[in-house]
Every structure is written in structure tokens, then in C-alpha cells.
Amino acid sequence: MKIASLLVAVGLLTGVTSAQSQELVVGSQGDPSLDPHYMYIGTNVAFWRHIYGSLTMHDDKGSPVPDLAESYRLVDDHTWEFKLRPDVKLEDGSMLSADDVVYSLDRAKSIPGNPSPYTVRLESITDVKAVDPTTVRITTDKANPYLPGNLVDIAILPRKATEGKATGDFTSQAGIGEYGRYRVSSFAPGDRVVLDRNEDYWGEKPYWKRVTFRVMPNDASRVAALLAGDVDLVDFVPPTDVKKLRENPNVAVHDGPSTRMMVLLLNYRDGQIAGLTDAGGKPLDKNPLKDVRVRKALSKAMDRQALVDRIMDGTADVATQIAMPGMEGYDPDLKIDNADPQGAKALLAEAGYPNGFGINIACSNNRYPNDARICQAVGQMLARGGFQPKVETLPMSVLMTSLVGSAPDKRDFAIGMLGLGAQGTHPIALPTMVHSVDKASGRGAYNFGGYSNPELDGVIDKAVGTLDSTARNDLMRTAVDRATEEVVVLPLLFQRVLTASKSDLTYTTDPTEETLTWRAKPKAQ
Amino acid sequence: MAATSIRSIFGGRKGGEQTPFRRFVAEFAASKLAVLGLVVLSMIGLIAIFAPWLAPQNPYDLAQLDIMDGMLEPATTGGSGFTYWLGTDEQGRDMLSAIMYGLRISLFVGAGSAVLAFVVGATLGLVAAYFGGKTDALIMRWVDLQLSFPSILVALLILALLGRGVMNVVMALVIVEWAYYARTARAAALVERSREYVEAAQCLALPTRRIVFRHLLPNCLPPLIVIATMQVASAIALEATLSFLGLGVPVTEPSLGLLISNGYQYMLSGNYWISFYPGVALLVTIVAINLVGDHLRDVLNPRLKS
Numbered sequence: 153m154k155i156a157s158l159l160v161a162v163g164l165l166t167g168v169t170s171a172q173s174q175e176l177v178v179g180s181q182g183d184p185s186l187d188p189h190y191m192y193i194g195t196n197v198a199f200w201r202h203i204y205g206s207l208t209m210h211d212d213k214g215s216p217v218p219d220l221a222e223s224y225r226l227v228d229d230h231t232w233e234f235k236l237r238p239d240v241k242l243e244d245g246s247m248l249s250a251d252d253v254v255y256s257l258d259r260a261k262s263i264p265g266n267p268s269p270y271t272v273r274l275e276s277i278t279d280v281k282a283v284d285p286t287t288v289r290i291t292t293d294k295a296n297p298y299l300p301g302n303l304v305d306i307a308i309l310p311r312k313a314t315e316g317k318a319t320g321d322f323t324s325q326a327g328i329g330e331y332g333r334y335r336v337s338s339f340a341p342g343d344r345v346v347l348d349r350n351e352d353y354w355g356e357k358p359y360w361k362r363v364t365f366r367v368m369p370n371d372a373s374r375v376a377a378l379l380a381g382d383v384d385l386v387d388f389v390p391p392t393d394v395k396k397l398r399e400n401p402n403v404a405v406h407d408g409p410s411t412r413m414m415v416l417l418l419n420y421r422d423g424q425i426a427g428l429t430d431a432g433g434k435p436l437d438k439n440p441l442k443d444v445r446v447r448k449a450l451s452k453a454m455d456r457q458a459l460v461d462r463i464m465d466g467t468a469d470v471a472t473q474i475a476m477p478g479m480e481g482y483d484p485d486l487k488i489d490n491a492d493p494q495g496a497k498a499l500l501a502e503a504g505y506p507n508g509f510g511i512n513i514a515c516s517n518n519r520y521p522n523d524a525r526i527c528q529a530v531g532q533m534l535a536r537g538g539f540q541p542k543v544e545t546l547p548m549s550v551l552m553t554s555l556v557g558s559a560p561d562k563r564d565f566a567i568g569m570l571g572l573g574a575q576g577t578h579p580i581a582l583p584t585m586v587h588s589v590d591k592a593s594g595r596g597a598y599n600f601g602g603y604s605n606p607e608l609d610g611v612i613d614k615a616v617g618t619l620d621s622t623a624r625n626d627l628m629r630t631a632v633d634r635a636t637e638e639v640v641v642l643p644l645l646f647q648r649v650l651t652a653s654k655s656d657l658t659y660t661t662d663p664t665e666e667t668l669t670w671r672a673k674p675k676a677q
Numbered sequence: 678m679a680a681t682s683i684r685s686i687f688g689g690r691k692g693g694e695q696t697p698f699r700r701f702v703a704e705f706a707a708s709k710l711a712v713l714g715l716v717v718l719s720m721i722g723l724i725a726i727f728a729p730w731l732a733p734q735n736p737y738d739l740a741q742l743d744i745m746d747g748m749l750e751p752a753t754t755g756g757s758g759f760t761y762w763l764g765t766d767e768q769g770r771d772m773l774s775a776i777m778y779g780l781r782i783s784l785f786v787g788a789g790s791a792v793l794a795f796v797v798g799a800t801l802g803l804v805a806a807y808f809g810g811k812t813d814a815l816i817m818r819w820v821d822l823q824l825s826f827p828s829i830l831v832a833l834l835i836l837a838l839l840g841r842g843v844m845n846v847v848m849a850l851v852i853v854e855w856a857y858y859a860r861t862a863r864a865a866a867l868v869e870r871s872r873e874y875v876e877a878a879q880c881l882a883l884p885t886r887r888i889v890f891r892h893l894l895p896n897c898l899p900p901l902i903v904i905a906t907m908q909v910a911s912a913i914a915l916e917a918t919l920s921f922l923g924l925g926v927p928v929t930e931p932s933l934g935l936l937i938s939n940g941y942q943y944m945l946s947g948n949y950w951i952s953f954y955p956g957v958a959l960l961v962t963i964v965a966i967n968l969v970g971d972h973l974r975d976v977l978n979p980r981l982k983s
Contacts, residue, residue, distance in 0.1 A: 392945075395946055462769075525768070
């Protein structure tokens with residue numbers, strides 16, 4: 153009792169002091185890279201947003217809004233024009249210019265040995281031109297309505313301060329030309345980054361004068377640090393700890409929707425597949441997954457609500473379709489039926505598999521929250537629905553190897569589970585998982601099962617090239633509805649972003665899972 | 678040494694007119710603790726062997742699990758009217774059944790790897806001692822080399838190469854543990870080798886294989902049996918560690934280590950039972966084996982005898 157009240161007192165005390173001194177300490181899962189064009193992962197993007205900026209920014213719903221560009225418009229179907237703010241003051245006192253944009257968009261493509269380059273966000277761009285010091289024109293090879301949304305994730309660097317600097321040179325704290333809300337005060341890779349507020353920032357200045365990111369990749373130690381009062385805010389709270397944290401009066405849990413969708417991919421390959429077997433374990437001659445009745449049986453067997461309630465402890469939302477509310481193409485009329493194992497068995501029998509068949513489910517065990525648990529539960533549900541599932545949980549790298557296989561015609565998985573994140577404003581499952589594989593256009597990049605439906609391809613191609621947003625939304629919805637009808641993939645759930653802080657702070661999460669410290673504010677204000 | 682003195686009192690009274698085996702049994706029975714260990718161990722062994730008939734649920738049959746019964750506290754009755762005496766994990770797996778089946782895997786892995794490692798290690802150790810020279814140097818340096826690495830590291834490496842699976846874990850444990858048997862067998866055989874009965878056998882021109890396995894081996898057995906008992910316990914612990922780290926058995930067929938690992942994440946959330954009961958089962962098993970092993974060593978080691 154005494155200890156508890158002491159802890160409360162200490163907690164309140166540190167909370168008050170951190171708010172008064174306007175210092176925020178964040179327990180961060182990611183170890184940020186100071187080079188904003190190196191390694192495209194959410195935690196890095198969240199970090200560089202503190203010290204640099206981008207032409208556009210997403211609002212808290214995920215839609216692009218002007219940022220460094222005060223406005224943008226379509227000049228013609230293939231050309232976007234961005235007008236820069238005139239008041240973005242750089243470290244050396246000069247102003248950000250169109251030339252810096254040209255330089256940055258080029259640099260983002262040309263980082264040597266980049267394990268996860270930002271180029272996916274620069275696709276279809278053929279030319280970037282500075283028309284005058286505050287105007288940039290970007291030409292695309294085909295009409296690309298998503299360009300402003302894509303540029304949300306490309307950091308704009310000042311040419312003068314950073315030209316010629318390699319990623320390794322960004323580890324030094326001097327001379328990387330930060331002009332965003334904060335400047336780097338000190339940087340110890342793998343340990344912490346300390347940021348000081350940039351008093352010359354062009355926009356609304358953040359509340360916190362000093363922000364420290366402490367690198368804590370281990371979930372349990374991050375949570376423990378928050379409970380001990382060592383940090384004020386932690387990101388990526390493990391779902392299993394949410395209940396306990398909610399009961400703690402010194403801690404506030406902030407959750408919000410995430411665009412990350414847990415989805416099951418199916419293998420559509422012809423011929424024998426090792427993951428699809430008869431009762432004796434021999435590969436089936438005919439791929440049963442090509443029969444839509446079998447796919448519908450899979451979906452019927454799935455109890456998505458139970459996954460959300462039991463495995464995710466309520467920290468997820470049932471996926472009724474491959475789009476989530478607020479995304480283009482989301483169809484509010486689509487409902488997911490309740491789990492119906494008997495119905496699944498009936499459909500299986502109708503398709504000629506009255507006793508089911510052996511089906512392999514492969515998933516990761518180290519990538520997404522509760523990935524291995526979701527997978528086991530899926531196995532359980534399929535078993536009740538008349539299938540004979542076998543669950544394999546693998547490290548992410550091994551899972552990817554087995555999904556990609558040595559060649560498309562040698563892929564032996566039956567069902568693979570992936571988490572598709574950072575979707576932005578439209579369901580990227582459509583062009584990447586439902587669209588047939590097309591190396592030239594980059595479509596179907598995650599369509600490991602080789603699904604191909606020319607009619608759906610046509611709708612998707614048309615949608616992503618339509619500039620009129622209403623028409624595009626209608627096309628997207630048609631594609632979402634068709635993909636749902638055909639059960640091309642099985643969306644399971646959308647995760648939620650889980651952040652926790654001391655109880656005297658408020659915070660708004662972001663669907664991109666980015667931790668943006670200026671959204672944390674003391675409650676009193 | 679209390680155990681020794683107790684044994685010498687009882688052993689002294691009974692010794693003499695009995696056969697060596699009976700004397701051994703009497704000496705072993707003298708330690709109440711060791712007998713208790715043996716009884717517990719036998720019970721655990723029986724539970725493991727008859728788990729499919731004893732366990733209320735088959736935790737490996739996904740169709741029998743009900744996720745809606747997940748995370749129930751011990752002694753709660755689930756939706757299907759079935760009472761889970763040790764609670765359930767997040768998949769709705771009955772912990773009591775899971776522990777019974779988990780014991781099966783743990784004991785199979787422990788005993789299986791011990792037997793295989795015994796065969797490999799003892800053979801190589803005897804060969805090294807009997808032939809001496811280069812053969813001896815080669816085998817024993819290899820043993821030295823391997824013993825200089827922590828066994829968990831070697832096992833991790835092997836499993837990273839082989840992948841998960843019960844048989845792969847057994848393989849890894851055999852590769853890790855044969856060295857202990859080899860070293861012990863060699864030490865014992867070196868002593869025996871210079872004895873007259875070996876010389877006599879050699880004078881009779883008996884085949885080497887016969888001398889090594891029929892004459893040397895039986896006389897080197899006592900220390901090897903002791904090592905084997907100890908190694909079963911350490912193999913079970915090592916398997917649990919490997920499974921805990923996610924490299925051991927498949928998730929759908931959890932061993933004790935994997936059950937502990939599954940529950941570990943929920944410890945802070947107050948759902949202690951998922952880790953706790955498998956942990957207790959593991960602890961009891963290992964303590965029982967060690968009690969038996971310790972006492973076996975006392976009985977079988979001539980140097981500890983007064």
C-alpha cells in the first residue's frame with residue numbers, strides 16, 4: 153500500500169516536472185536513422201518528420217494535406233504542380249527552394265545498399281523540374297492520382313547542407329541541415345536521440361522544448377520503463393499488456409485504427425502443391441483453392457470476432473473487406489457473416505470434399521503483434537470448419553522465402569498470412585495482392601499465389617489511373633466488392649495503433665503507426 | 678555426508694551374503710529422498726506414456742480446442758460444460774492436458790537423446806581408450822573443442838540449420854551431449870584397460886569388438902549410468918530452453934518449454950497459470966531425475982564408499 157502510494161507520488165511528480173520543463177522522453181521501438189532517405193519503415197518516417205518535412209503530410213485520417221507545399225494542382229493528366237511555402241527557413245538562414253525538392257526526390261532514389269528504399273513512393277515519376285524558386289512540376293508516365301499521397305513519405309532535404317553526404321555521414325550531429333520542428337542535439341545509435349525545438353520552425357511550434365527518443369526494442373522493457381516513470385510515452389504497446397495498463401491510474405492508453413490489415417493469401421497455382429494434401433498426406437492432384445466454394449468455406453469457417461476479442465484482446469477491428477472505413481472503395485454495406493463451421497462443411501461437401509483436405513497455414517512468429525497466435529487460432533477455426541489444417545509459424549525471413557519460393561511454379565504454401573501496412577488512402581491490397589502479377593508495372597507484387605482475373609485487373613488499372621475522385625472511388629468499390637465476392641484473399645482484421653503515456657498526457661495516434669510527439673500534450677492545456 | 682552415513686548404517690547391516698544387484702537395490706532404497714524421486718519419476722513417466730488415455734482433451738487436435746474458452750482461470754467451467762482444472766491458454770487449450778502431452782515430448786526428447794548420445798559417446802570413448810595414440814588424440818581433442826562451447830550455443834546453431842521439429846531437437850541434443858559420455862567412458866576404460874582380465878582376454882586373441890563391448894563396457898557402466906541420468910535432466914532443460922526461444926518443437930504441439938514461453942507474455946497481465954503450471958511440472962521432473970541421479974552416483978561410485 154505504502155509502496156503503491158509512493159509510486160503514485162513519484163509518477164505524478166515526474167509527470168508534473170516533465171510537463172513543466174516541457175521535456176518529453178519517448179520509449180521508442182525503432183532505432184531511427186538520421187538519413188531520412190535510408191530504410192523506408194514507419195519508425196524512421198516518424199523520426200524524420202521531427203527534423204525535416206515533406207511536400208505533403210497526412211492528416212490524422214490518412215488523407216494528404218499541404219505541408220511544405222502550400223498548394224498543389226494538376227496541370228494536365230500527367231503533370232502535378234506543387235507551390236512551396238515561401239517561409240520555410242533553413243538552418244543557414246536561406247529559404248527552402250524548388251531546387252531542394254528536385255535534389256531530394258533524386259537522392260531518395262539513389263541511396264546505395266538501401267535495404268528498403270523509398271522508391272515505391274516515387275513510382276511513375278518521369279521528371280521533376282523546378283519552374284521557379286517556389287514551383288515544382290512533376291511529370292508522371294501515366295495519370296497518377298496518388299502522387300500527393302505518395303510524396304507524404306519523401307523527406308525534403310536542403311541541398312546545400314547535405315549534398316554529397318552518404319548515409320554514414322548522417323550519424324554526426326552537426327551539419328545535416330534540420331529545419332523541421334526539431335534539431336538534433338545529440339545522437340547515440342542504438343541508445344537515444346535528443347532533439348531540441350527549432351525556434352525558427354515555419355509552422356506551429358510544438359509544445360515540447362526537448363524530446364528524447366530512447367531506443368527500446370524489447371516490448372516488455374518499454375512497458376516497464378513507462379511503469380517505472382523513466383519515460384513519458386511508449387509506442388507499440390503489446391496488446392497483451394493493454395488490459396493491465398488500462399487498469400493502472402498512472403497510465404493512459406491511447407489507441408486508434410491502423411491501416412495494417414492481417415490477411416491470408418491463398419495459392420492459386422496449378423498442379424500439386426505440398427501444402428494441399430489428402431488425408432494420407434499426399435499432395436492433391438487438383439488445387440481445391442481454385443474453387444470459389446472452397447474459398448467461401450474458408451471464409452465461413454473464420455471467426456473474426458473471436459480473433460479480435462480473444463487473441464487481440466479487443467485491440468483490433470474485424471476486417472469485413474480489404475478496405476477499411478475512410479479508405480477509397482470502402483463499402484459500408486459489406487458485412488461479414490458470423491462464423492459458420494457447419495456452413496463451411498456443407499460448402500466443402502458441395503465442392504466435392506466432404507471430408508475436407510489437408511491444408512498448410514504458414515505465418516510469421518516475430519513480425520506482427522500476436523502473429524503466431526492468430527495463426528494457431530485460424531488453424532483451430534479451419535479444423536472446426538471441416539478442414540485438416542497444419543500450422544507452421546516461422547521467422548518472417550523464412551516465411552517470405554517460402555511464400556516467394558524458388559520460382560512462381562514451385563511455391564508450395566497453401567495459405568500464408570501477411571500484415572499489409574501503410575496503406576494510406578486506398579486499399580493497396582487491390583493493386584498488390586489481387587491484381588495479377590505484372591513485373592513491368594509493378595502490380596501484383598504481393599500476389600504470391602498467382603491469382604489472375606482479367607476483369608478485376610481491368611477495374612483496378614482503371615481505378616488507379618482515374619483522376620476524378622468520385623469516379624475513382626466508385627471503381628475502387630467495384631473492385632473491393634468483386635474481390636470480396638471471389639474471396640481472392642481473406643482479410644481477417646485491422647490492427648489498432650497502441651500507444652501509452654503517463655496519465656497526464658493526451659495523445660492522438662496515427663493510422664500509419666507513426667509516433668509524432670507534437671501530438672502529445674499535457675492534459676491541463 | 679549424511680546420505681553416505683545413513684547408507685553405511687543400513688548397507689552395513691544388509692551387505693555381505695547378497696548378489697551385487699540386490700546390494701545395489703538395498704543401498705539405493707536406503708535413501709528415502711531418492712526413493713521418493715524414483716516414485717515421482719515413475720508416476721511422471723506413466724502419465725507421459727498414457728497421456729492420450731488420461732488427458733481430458735487432445736491439445737494437438739485443433740478441432741478440440743475452443744478459442745471462446747481461451748484464457749480461463751484454473752477450475753473454471755467453459756462454454757462446453759467442461760471444467761479446466763489448471764485453466765486454459767489463449768487458444769483455449771486445457772493446461773492439464775497440454776502439460777500431460779508436453780511431458781510426453783519432454784521425456785521423449787530427454788530419454789531419446791540420452792540413449793542415442795550414450796551409444797555414440799560411449800562407443801567413441803571406449804574406442805579412444807582402447808586404441809590410444811592418434812585415435813585417442815583425435816576423438817578427445819574433438820570432445821575438448823566441443824565442450825569449450827556452451828551447449829545452448831551449439832544446439833541453437835544446429836537447430837538454426839536443421840529447422841524446428843522434435844526429431845531435429847533430439848539430433849541437436851545428441852550432437853551436444855555425446856561428448857560428456859565419451860569423456861566419462863574413456864576415463865573409466867583407461868583404468869579398466871590396464872587390468873589383468875583385459876590382458877587375459879587379449880592373450881586369448883579375442884576379437885577387439887568383443888573385448889571392448891563385452892569386457893570393457895560392462896565394467897565402465899556405473900559412471901556412464903550416472904552421467905546418463907544427469908544428462909536426461911539437462912536434455913529436458915535444454916529442450917525447454919530451445920522451445921522457449923522458439924527454435925524447438927512446433928507451436929501446435931507444445932512441449933513444456935513452449936508452454937512456458939506461450940504464457941510468458943501474459944505473466945505481467947496476471948494470467949500466471951499458463952506459464953506457472955508447466956513450470957512446476959518441469960521443475961518436479963528435473964528435481965526427481967536429479968534426486969535419483971545424485972543417489973545413483975553415491976551408490977555406484979566406489980570412491981564415495983567407505
